[in-house]
Every structure is written in structure tokens, then in C-alpha cells.
Amino acid sequence: MTAAQVSAVRALQGAIVFTDLAGFTEFTALRGDEAALNLLSLQERLIRLEMGDRGRVVKELGDGLMLWFDDPGEAVCNALAFQEEFERRSWAEELPLWVRIGIHYGRPAARGEDLIGHDVNVAARIVDLAAPGEVLVSEATAMQVGETQPEIAFEEVGPVVMKGIPQPVGIYRAVRCG
Amino acid sequence: MGSRYPLSPGARLRVLSASGKVSVTAEERDDIEVNPEVRRVETKHDGQVVEIKAGSKSLDIRCPRGITISIGSMSGSIHLDGEFGSVKVAAVSGSVDLDTATGAVDIRNVSGSISVHHCAGDCRLHSKSGSIRVDSVEGAAQAATISGSVEVATAGRKGVELHTVSGGMKVRVAGDKHPDVRLRSISGKLRCECKQGSDFEIKGRSISGSLEVTGQ
Numbered sequence: 052m053t054a055a056q057v058s059a060v061r062a063l064q065g066a067i068v069f070t071d072l073a074g075f076t077e078f079t080a081l082r083g084d085e086a087a088l089n090l091l092s093l094q095e096r097l098i099r100l101e102m103g104d105r106g107r108v109v110k111e112l113g114d115g116l117m118l119w120f121d122d123p124g125e126a127v128c129n130a131l132a133f134q135e136e137f138e139r140r141s142w143a144e145e146l147p148l149w150v151r152i153g154i155h156y157g158r159p160a161a162r163g164e165d166l167i168g169h170d171v172n173v174a175a176r177i178v179d180l181a182a183p184g185e186v187l188v189s190e191a192t193a194m195q196v197g198e199t200q201p202e203i204a205f206e207e208v209g210p211v212v213m214k215g216i217p218q219p220v221g222i223y224r225a226v227r228c229g
Numbered sequence: 230m231g232s233r234y235p236l237s238p239g240a241r242l243r244v245l246s247a248s249g250k251v252s253v254t255a256e257e258r259d260d261i262e263v264n265p266e267v268r269r270v271e272t273k274h275d276g277q278v279v280e281i282k283a284g285s286k287s288l289d290i291r292c293p294r295g296i297t298i299s300i301g302s303m304s305g306s307i308h309l310d311g312e313f314g315s316v317k318v319a320a321v322s323g324s325v326d327l328d329t330a331t332g333a334v335d336i337r338n339v340s341g342s343i344s345v346h347h348c349a350g351d352c353r354l355h356s357k358s359g360s361i362r363v364d365s366v367e368g369a370a371q372a373a374t375i376s377g378s379v380e381v382a383t384a385g386r387k388g389v390e391l392h393t394v395s396g397g398m399k400v401r402v403a404g405d406k407h408p409d410v411r412l413r414s415i416s417g418k419l420r421c422e423c424k425q426g427s428d429f430e431i432k433g434r435s436i437s438g439s440l441e442v443t444g445q
Contacts, residue, residue, distance in 0.1 A: 073392070145413060180339065182392070183373050183392050209335070210319070212246065
């Protein structure tokens with residue numbers, strides 16, 4: 052990286068969100084590339100529609116997306132809303148919109164439109180532990196959201212020891228109250 | 230003999246392991262014994278949490294029956310023998326085997342299998358590539374796996390919701406219960422051999438795995 056490129060890196064503070072479409076490889080093998088592309092497009096369209104300008108798509112990652120929200124409360128609220136819409140569409144349209152979502156609040160570095168750094172790696176590891184339909188968040192995210200979103204509760208999943216991450220990360224499951 | 234640590238009434242046990250097998254036995258006792266001795270055992274939250282950091286050692290832990298336990302592990306198998314309260318495990322690889330839980334169970338394993346003998350509470354299990362087996366669950370059951378199979382035997386008091394992608398799914402229902410069954414698969418075979426009703430709901434979805442519901 053040149054000195055000019057290094058100086059172009061900015062530190063941000065907010066929530067990194069990873070989504071992952073479970074079973075996408077098998078769906079593609081069964082239904083073909085066009086159906087697979089349509090499924091990916093539907094995932095992205097529903098996310099963009101729900102998210103509006105409260106967050107942004109950082110990049111596409113094969114069968115998932117990386118998103119950014121300045122406000123971690125908005126990130127969790129939106130992620131739960133995504134899951135509710137995915138679940139409704141899955142049954143109504145018989146599509147496997149089985150999306151796993153992981154969220155971490157931190158201070159990634161921005162390089163152009165992209166985000167990099169330790170906190171991005173943590174968020175990517177969290178999504179691996181999520182089941183389809185779930186929103187898992189780091190303890191840092193749950194602490195930040197706290198009681199600012201009274202309609203959201205966090206159920207403790209437990210500490211996770213992650214490869215390449217020196218300290219265990221507390222993981223919580225975000226759910227709607229009631 | 231390893232090290233012994235006193236335990237406050239109602240205290241929880243937390244185990245963190247980078248690698249190595251973790252065996253925990255719940256039995257009639259009121260303290261915790263750890264073999265071999267580990268340096269990093271801390272009591273936190275006014276004595277309400279005892280945390281054991283195992284590093285890369287294999288550990289044999291003995292604790293009181295009914296204790297609430299959470300384990301975070303990167304690799305190495307986890308074996309929980311005896312009767313626990315609620316159980317939470319987050320592992321990256323290695324199998325997870327649980328004997329009995331009287332409370333809720335939440336086990337996540339990225340690439341290893343999960344086996345639960347008996348869960349009296351609600352049971353939530355997820356493995357990305359390992360198989361999942363529950364011999365008996367009295368509460369609600371949710372299980373998801375991408376490439377592994379899922380087998381669940383339910384008492385039929387609360388709902389069962391299962392996802393598989395390519396692995397097969399089997400649900401066995403207690404004989405006197407009549408579930409409302411909803412099965413969806415893109416290419417897998419669907420089979421329901423128990424009398425349906427409205428006692429509780431079974432939702433099963435797969436992409437290519439077979440889905441089967443039978444009576445016990």
C-alpha cells in the first residue's frame with residue numbers, strides 16, 4: 052500500500068453485518084444459475100428495501116452481503132426485519148431464503164467503499180455460528196444497543212473462542228420481545 | 230487428583246478451550262474438580278460464575294449435578310456426562326455430546342456433530358456440516374444443518390422446526406400426540422406416517438434432503 056493509499060484509510064465506528072444464504076450451492080445445482088441469480092437478487096432487493104438509507108451494502112460476497120450501519124440499534128432492528136420478511140417469502144413462494152446473519156459493533160477501517168480490520172473478521176466469524184433465520188450479535192453490539200431498542204431482547208448464546216481472534220467473544224441471539 | 234474449587238450455591242460454570250478434549254461430569258458434589266490442574270480458573274460476578282480457561286490442554290472436569298454450564302471451544306470434542314441444568318456450547322469443530330439437561334439447551338458447532346440424549350427444556354441446535362441427533366426432547370426443538378442429517382424424537386408438547394439442506398431429516402413423535410405437519414423440500418422425499426392433528430406443530434424444510442415424520 053502506498054503512502055497515499057494509507058492516508059486514504061479512515062476509522063469508523065458502527066455495526067458490521069454479514070448475511071449468508073444457507074444452501075445456495077445445492078439450490079444452484081438443482082435449479083440452475085438463473086434461478087440462483089434470481090434468489091440472490093431477491094435477497095439483496097428485500098434488504099435494500101427494508102434498510103433504506105439507514106445502512107449501506109458494502110459489498111456482495113458470493114451468496115451473502117456485507118452491510119454497514121452507523122447505528123448498531125438500527126443494524127439489529129433491520130436484521131430482524133430482514134429475517135421476518137425472508138421467512139414470510141420462504142413459505143409463501145417456496146424459496147429457500149434461509150439467511151444467517153451475524154453482527155459486530157466495532158471500529159473498522161474504511162478503504163474507499165470497503166471495510167477492513169479485526170472487527171470485520173469478528174463479524175465474519177459470528178455469522179458461521181448462526182442458524183438459518185437467526186440474528187447473532189457480539190457482546191459489544193448487545194452492550195451498545197442496550198435498552199435503546201426496547202422491542203429487542205438479547206439471549207446469551209455463550210462465549211466463543213474464534214480462530215485468529217485472541218480473546219473469547221460473547222455471543223447473543225437477538226429476538227423481538229413478546 | 231487435580232485442583233478443587235469451591236462453588237457458591239447457584240453458580241454457573243464457564244469453560245473456554247482453544248483445543249483439546251473437554252469432558253465434564255455432573256455428579257453428587259458441591260465443588261468443582263479440574264484434572265489436570267490449570268492455572269487460569271477465576272471466580273467472577275460475585276462468585277456467580279466460575280471460569281476455566283483450558284488453553285490447549287485436554288480437561289476432565291467434575292461439577293455438581295444440575296449446574297448451568299457454557300462452553301466455548303475452537304477444536305476438540307466436548308463430552309457432557311450426567312445431568313446438567315441449562316447448557317450452552319459454541320464450538321468450531323469437534324463433536325459435542327450431551328447426556329441430560331433439565332433446562333434449555335443451545336449448542337452450535339460449525340463443523341462437528343451434535344448429540345443430545347435427553348433435554349427436558351427447549352433445545353436449539355445448529356451445525357453447519359455435522360449431523361444432529363436428539364434422543365428425547367420435552368420442550369420446543371429447533372435444529373439446522375447444511376450437509377448433515379437431523380434426527381429428533383419429541384415428546385410432542387411444543388413445536389419442532391428443522392432445516393436441512395442436503396442431509397435427511399427424521400422426526401419421531403410420542404405415540405399419543407398428533408402434530409400439525411408442514412414439510413417442504415425442493416427435491417427431497419416427503420413422508421409423514423403419523424396421525425395428524427393440532428397438538429403441536431412440526432415444520433421441516435430441506436433443499437435436497439428427505440423429510441420423514443413417524444410415530445414412536
